[in-house]
Amino acid sequence: MKRFLLIGLVGLVGMVGLVGCRQEPADAVLVKQQPAIYPDYIDVTVPAGMAPLNFNVLGEGIDRVDTQVTGSKGGSLRANGDYADFDMEEWHQLTEQNKGGELTVTVCVRKDGKWLQYQDFKIYVSPYALDDWGVTYRRIAPGYEVGGNIGMYQRDIHTFDEYAMLQESAVPGRCMNCHTPNRTDPSRFTLQIRGEGGGTLVQMDGKQKWYDTKTDSTKAAGSYAYWHPSGNYCAYATNAVHQSFFVGTGQRIEGYHNFSNVVLLDVNKDELILTPELMTETDLEIFPAFSHDGKHLFYSTSKACNVPAEYMKVKCSICRIGFDAEKGQFTHEVDTLLNGPRDDRSYTLARPSYDGRWMMYNVTSRSNFPVFQPDADLWLMDLKTGETRPLKEVNSHQSESYHNWSSDSHWFVFASKRENGMYAQLFFASVDDKGHVTKPFLLPQKNPQKFYREMFDSYNVPDFTKVKVDFDAREAIRQVFGNERVKVKIK
Numbered sequence: 325m326k327r328f329l330l331i332g333l334v335g336l337v338g339m340v341g342l343v344g345c346r347q348e349p350a351d352a353v354l355v356k357q358q359p360a361i362y363p364d365y366i367d368v369t370v371p372a373g374m375a376p377l378n379f380n381v382l383g384e385g386i387d388r389v390d391t392q393v394t395g396s397k398g399g400s401l402r403a404n405g406d407y408a409d410f411d412m413e414e415w416h417q418l419t420e421q422n423k424g425g426e427l428t429v430t431v432c433v434r435k436d437g438k439w440l441q442y443q444d445f446k447i448y449v450s451p452y453a454l455d456d457w458g459v460t461y462r463r464i465a466p467g468y469e470v471g472g473n474i475g476m477y478q479r480d481i482h483t484f485d486e487y488a489m490l491q492e493s494a495v496p497g498r499c500m501n502c503h504t505p506n507r508t509d510p511s512r513f514t515l516q517i518r519g520e521g522g523g524t525l526v527q528m529d530g531k532q533k534w535y536d537t538k539t540d541s542t543k544a545a546g547s548y549a550y551w552h553p554s555g556n557y558c559a560y561a562t563n564a565v566h567q568s569f570f571v572g573t574g575q576r577i578e579g580y581h582n583f584s585n586v587v588l589l590d591v592n593k594d595e596l597i598l599t600p601e602l603m604t605e606t607d608l609e610i611f612p613a614f615s616h617d618g619k620h621l622f623y624s625t626s627k628a629c630n631v632p633a634e635y636m637k638v639k640c641s642i643c644r645i646g647f648d649a650e651k652g653q654f655t656h657e658v659d660t661l662l663n664g665p666r667d668d669r670s671y672t673l674a675r676p677s678y679d680g681r682w683m684m685y686n687v688t689s690r691s692n693f694p695v696f697q698p699d700a701d702l703w704l705m706d707l708k709t710g711e712t713r714p715l716k717e718v719n720s721h722q723s724e725s726y727h728n729w730s731s732d733s734h735w736f737v738f739a740s741k742r743e744n745g746m747y748a749q750l751f752f753a754s755v756d757d758k759g760h761v762t763k764p765f766l767l768p769q770k771n772p773q774k775f776y777r778e779m780f781d782s783y784n785v786p787d788f789t790k791v792k793v794d795f796d797a798r799e800a801i802r803q804v805f806g807n808e809r810v811k812v813k814i815k
Contacts, residue, residue: 347388348404349432352439359431359442361408362773366445369754369762371454371735372423373482376415377447377765380407380773381433388434393447395422407771412483424451450754450762452734454481456508456788459737459750459767460489462501463781466746476503476515478793484770489795490515495804498522501785504558506551507678508731510793512591514549514558521804526558526591530794535589536809537562541598543583550613554649557597558589559612559621565693568632576746579693580631580638584608586623590652595815599654601645610640610692611673616680620644621654624672626664626692639664640692642671642685652815661705662712670694673725676707677733682755683707684727684736687714694725695739695748695784702727702738704759717761718753728787737786740764748782 358366360382370377381389391408394400399421401414408431418427427447433440458480465474475491490500498519506512515525524535524546537546537560546560563584569577586602586609589595602609602621606628613622626640642662646655662671662685672694673686683705686694694700700723702715718724720742727738734755739748751764767783769775 347390347434349390349434349439349441352432352441355440355442357443358445359433361431363766365447365765367448367763368765369448369450370419370752370765371450371452371754372419373416374419374454375481375483375768376410376412377768378407378409378770378772380771381431383433383435385435386433390432390434390439392430393418394428394430396425396428397422407773409771416482419449422449423453425449448762450734452732452754452756454730454735454752455732455790456481456730457791458482459786459788460503460505460510460793461750461786462503462784464784465780466782474500476500478789479767480792481767484768487792488797489793490797490800494797494801495521498804502547502549502560503785503787504549504551505787505789505793506555507553508729508788508790509555510789510791512551512555512558513793513795514551515800516545516547516549517804518545521807523804523807523809524560524589525800525803526589527795528555528591530796532796532799532803533591534803534809535594536811537587537589537596539596539812539814541814542587542596543585546587546589548611552588552614552647552649553616553618556590556592556649557652558591559586559614560589561586561610561612563608563610566632568635575696575698577696578632578635578691579696580635581608581610581692582631583628584610584692586610586612586621588652588654589812590815593813593815594810595813597652597654597815599645599656601654601656601658608692613674613676614647615644615676616678618649619647621647622661622674622676622683624674624692626670636690638670638690638692639668640670640672641665642674661710673727675727675729677729678731679733681707681733681757682759684715684729686725686727695723698722698741698745700725704755704761706759713759715761718751718764723748726785730788731790735788737788738764739783739786741782743776746782747780748784749776750783750786 361379391403460478476489502516513527544562548561563581588597624640629637641664644659688697701719722741750767753764
């Protein structure tokens, strides 16, 4: 009898210990406000299956957070700990179950030994799936120089897993960027390396080919790439990036180009296709992007100015030129869709959606380098009607730029400096068939406050990929140091 009594007492103590470990709310006092959380995930819209929207509750004296999430179509989950840290499998199941519905989030915190319960908030689960595997991006410390271990990375957006593709520590003194899949399909992938041993990588079906795209007919190697939907051509801007720094003003830096043209690489014939309309001496052509059907090439163009002295005069227009993929030829007719000098604005980074419905682009007061402009906003053009509007749903008082579409054109990713004005971070939002755009949400992290406080890199040029990029870093390093390049011909 004593033995059974002892076992019972031990079990009772164990149960009390478990309750004590969870430290769940008891007699919580209701607070007439929603919680201050980081990131701000209140009223955002997410795709089912996205990585969990973990968040921290802001405020002094909080030593415990209890979070209950309940679906409008059923199901619930709970997190209890230092912050809202949701189980990944449970989060995926709950969002899938509530696709097209909403999640109600109840947050309780223990502060100064007492429990407080905030007013609920909503997270909406989009009816639009985001089936792409992840995103690629460059991470770079904003020191405005090569160094600090610049790196190309890819991230599984359904988990918290990040993978380094190529880092500067493996190829010291080189800068890398302009990484571009063919409309989220990384079986066609390009990447530019600058510096000693630099070159243009074109990877097709896992096989790397390294080009020297500098010729007697071009002023520089290729950058700012964009694939033709056939995968047979890739457009590049040929330019050089320069930087000037402000003293005693609110802006740190001005980025600019003193020359720029657009060329087209035939990746099957190793030929550059040139046309006078994209190779002018008086204008700077930059940021190429093919239409959804490949019949047109969008690009930005501005009059040559005496930069940096005349940096305020740089006003870009967005134009469009026809292209015949079978002949590998551009037409000679250029349409101006948005006229920068007339509107006293600068229009850059045209990105047509892959379904042919929309074109997203940057608007700034000046410059062909929007990432450095605090007033850089995203705008949307309806390609059916020509109507345009600013995306007030996503714009902030800091720079928004480097936007790209998901494979189904219902989601887009962009880089924003809204958090602190210096470090660009990745945000996601969706657009429906009528052009309505949802509140953007920050790329989820396991412990977001800890991660972003300790992250001293900017996220640069994000793009979606349908599947994980099959990238052989060892082969790329060998090619960089081997300096063997395919010399392109001029068609």
